[in-house]
Amino acid sequence: MNLPLPDVPEVRAVGLPRLTRGFDLAARLDVRTHLTAHGPLEPMAGERLARLAEEISLRGRGGAGFPFARKLRAVADSAIRRGVRPVVVVNGSEGEPACRKDTVLLNRAPHLILDGALLAAEALGARTLVVVVTRDSTEISLRAALAERGLSDRRGRPLRARVVRTPERLVSGEAAAVVRAVNGGPALPPGRRARASDAGVGGAPTLLSNAETFAQLAIAARVGPHRYGTxxxxxxxxxxxxxxxxxxxxxxxxxxxxxxxxxxxxxxxxxxxxxxxxxxxxxxxxxxxxxxxxxxxxxxxxxxxxxxxxxxxxxxxxGQETCPLGEALRVANWLAAETAGQCGPCKLGLPAAAGGLADVIGGGGPAALEALREVTGAVRGRGACKHPDGSARFLTSTLAAFTDDLAAHVLHGGCGRETAGVLPLPGPAETAGPAAGEERVLVDWTLCQGHGLCADIVPELIRINPDGYPSVADAVVPAHLRGRARRAVRRCPALAMRIERTAGPVPGNDRSELRVPRRKELDGGRG
Structure with a gap:
C-alpha cells in the first residue's frame, strides 16, 4: 500500500531548469544562494507587469487556471476605485495528498516565490504580504526567508509581511477559505461566493494566487517574455x-x-x-x-x-494489478470526509456518492450504478464551494474511464482484483492540529442484526445495503458528524458498533477507544 508522500520528494528537471534552478547547489536556497542562481530582479510598474503576464499566458497553477493578468488588473482597479491599499496573499496551502510541487518550492526555493509576490506588491502599492502554509517544514522555511530579507509584521514598516498557518485539508486551500483564515476565522469556505479582488483580507482588494504562480512571475520578469517562451x-x-x-x-x-x-x-x-x-x-x-x-x-x-x-x-x-474502482472508492471516502459540513451537497451528497460507489463494487448491479449516477448528478453545481463539484468530477470520470471494470462489477459482481491502495492518502503520521485523533466507525458483524437505526442517525456515514445490513464508509468521521456517530454507537440495540481513534487523545478522555460495554457488563455481571 502506498505511503503518504514526503514533504520534499526527489526533484528532477526535463531540459534546462528554471523554477528548480540552483537545486544542485543546496537543499534550500537562502537569499544569497538564490541570487547566485537567479540574479537580481528589477521592479515593474503595474500595467507593465500585467502585460508581461498576458504575453506569457500566465494562469494560476493551483488548479483553477485563472488568468493572472486579469486578476492583477481587477485588484488594481478595485483599489483605485475604493482608495485603499490592496493586499497580496501567497496561497501555499497544499492539502491535496497527491501534490507536493508547492511544498517543494516553499521548502527549497522560498525566495523565488517571495520575488514574485514582492514584485506584485510593489506594482500594486500593497503594504501587506501574507504567505499561507499548511506544514511545519514550509512554515519554518518561509519564516526563515522573511527574516533573511529583513521582513516582519511590525508596525511602521513600509511592507508588513507574515506567515499564516492553516490546517492541512483540501477545503482549506480554496481562495475564500484562505482569506477567511487570514482574517482570523476558520479555514473553511464561507458558504457564499465573493471575489477577493473586491473584498478580501481585512475587506481590502486582495491579489491571491498560488505559490508556483508567483515563482513563474519572478522567472518571467527576469528573462522577459521572448526568452520565457523558448x-x-x-x-x-x-x-x-x-x-x-x-x-x-x-x-x-x-x-x-x-x-x-x-x-x-x-x-x-x-x-x-x-x-x-x-x-x-x-x-x-x-x-x-x-x-x-x-x-x-x-x-x-x-x-x-x-x-x-x-x-x-x-x-x-x-497498474493493471489493482481494481480501479476500489482505488477510486478509497479516494471518494477521503473526499467525503474532507467536507466542510456547511451545505447539503457536500455534507450529505459526497458520503452518499461514496456509499453508492461501494454498492456498485459490492455487486449492487445496474440499480446501484443508476443510483450512483443520480446522486453524483445531484451534487454537481449546487455546493457552497467547489469541493462537491470537484469530487463529482472525479467520480464521473472514474465511471467513464473504466467501463470494462465497471461492467465486470455491475454484471458479474466483481473484477477479481484486489485494491492495492497505490493512490496516496494521508496517514496517521500526517495528522496534526484539529485533525489529530481521527475517529472511524467500525461494525462487529457477528453481532449486527440489521436494525438500521445507525443509518437513520448518521446517513452521511452509514447506509443500508440491499441485503438490509449497514454499509459503513471507510473514512475518518468529520468533526461535525462526531456527535451523531457516537449517538449511533450508543443507540445500536445489538451493541455491534464502536468508534476507534487512530491517533491523538480524545478531548476530555484519555482512552484511545470509545468502548461499548459488553452485554454481561450491562446485565450487572449476570451470566
Whole structure:
C-alpha cells in the first residue's frame, strides 16, 4: 500500500531548469544562494507587469487556471476605485495528498516565490504580504526567508509581511477559505461566493494566487517574455511542476516544459509502460486511459482533450494489478470526509456518492450504478464551494474511464482484483492540529442484526445495503458528524458498533477507544 508522500520528494528537471534552478547547489536556497542562481530582479510598474503576464499566458497553477493578468488588473482597479491599499496573499496551502510541487518550492526555493509576490506588491502599492502554509517544514522555511530579507509584521514598516498557518485539508486551500483564515476565522469556505479582488483580507482588494504562480512571475520578469517562451508550446509557454505518485518507482516532482509527451514523464518516474489509467489534476481531476496517455502531451489543452486535467499538476498512474474502482472508492471516502459540513451537497451528497460507489463494487448491479449516477448528478453545481463539484468530477470520470471494470462489477459482481491502495492518502503520521485523533466507525458483524437505526442517525456515514445490513464508509468521521456517530454507537440495540481513534487523545478522555460495554457488563455481571 502506498505511503503518504514526503514533504520534499526527489526533484528532477526535463531540459534546462528554471523554477528548480540552483537545486544542485543546496537543499534550500537562502537569499544569497538564490541570487547566485537567479540574479537580481528589477521592479515593474503595474500595467507593465500585467502585460508581461498576458504575453506569457500566465494562469494560476493551483488548479483553477485563472488568468493572472486579469486578476492583477481587477485588484488594481478595485483599489483605485475604493482608495485603499490592496493586499497580496501567497496561497501555499497544499492539502491535496497527491501534490507536493508547492511544498517543494516553499521548502527549497522560498525566495523565488517571495520575488514574485514582492514584485506584485510593489506594482500594486500593497503594504501587506501574507504567505499561507499548511506544514511545519514550509512554515519554518518561509519564516526563515522573511527574516533573511529583513521582513516582519511590525508596525511602521513600509511592507508588513507574515506567515499564516492553516490546517492541512483540501477545503482549506480554496481562495475564500484562505482569506477567511487570514482574517482570523476558520479555514473553511464561507458558504457564499465573493471575489477577493473586491473584498478580501481585512475587506481590502486582495491579489491571491498560488505559490508556483508567483515563482513563474519572478522567472518571467527576469528573462522577459521572448526568452520565457523558448520553452514549451506557444499557447502555453514555459515549464510546469508536476508531482508524480501512485504506481511509480518513487514519488518525484518534475519540472518539465509544456509539450513534452506524457508517456516520457511517466517513464522518467518509473511508471508501468501501459498503465491501466492515469489520474491527472489530482483528486478533483480526471482519469485518462492508456491509449490517451500515449497520445497526450503535458499541457492544459492536451490533457483536457483526453478527458483529464492539468489542475494542480498531480499525475498518478495505476497498474493493471489493482481494481480501479476500489482505488477510486478509497479516494471518494477521503473526499467525503474532507467536507466542510456547511451545505447539503457536500455534507450529505459526497458520503452518499461514496456509499453508492461501494454498492456498485459490492455487486449492487445496474440499480446501484443508476443510483450512483443520480446522486453524483445531484451534487454537481449546487455546493457552497467547489469541493462537491470537484469530487463529482472525479467520480464521473472514474465511471467513464473504466467501463470494462465497471461492467465486470455491475454484471458479474466483481473484477477479481484486489485494491492495492497505490493512490496516496494521508496517514496517521500526517495528522496534526484539529485533525489529530481521527475517529472511524467500525461494525462487529457477528453481532449486527440489521436494525438500521445507525443509518437513520448518521446517513452521511452509514447506509443500508440491499441485503438490509449497514454499509459503513471507510473514512475518518468529520468533526461535525462526531456527535451523531457516537449517538449511533450508543443507540445500536445489538451493541455491534464502536468508534476507534487512530491517533491523538480524545478531548476530555484519555482512552484511545470509545468502548461499548459488553452485554454481561450491562446485565450487572449476570451470566
Amino acid at each position: 520553452a514549451g508550446v506557444p499557447s502555453e509557454p514555459g515549464t510546469v511542476l508536476l508531482t508524480l505518485s501512485g504506481a511509480v518507482a518513487r514519488p518525484v516532482v518534475v519540472e518539465v516544459p509544456t509539450g513534452v509527451p506524457l508517456r516520457y514523464v511517466l517513464q522518467l518516474a518509473g511508471a508501468p509502460p501501459y498503465p491501466q489509467g492515469v489520474l491527472t489534476g489530482g483528486y478533483h481531476g480526471g482519469w485518462i486511459d492508456s491509449a490517451a496517455v500515449h497520445a497526450s502531451v503535458v499541457s492544459r489543452e492536451s490533457l483536457a482533450g483526453a478527458g483529464g486535467s492539468l489542475g494542480a499538476g498531480a499525475i498518478s498512474p495505476i
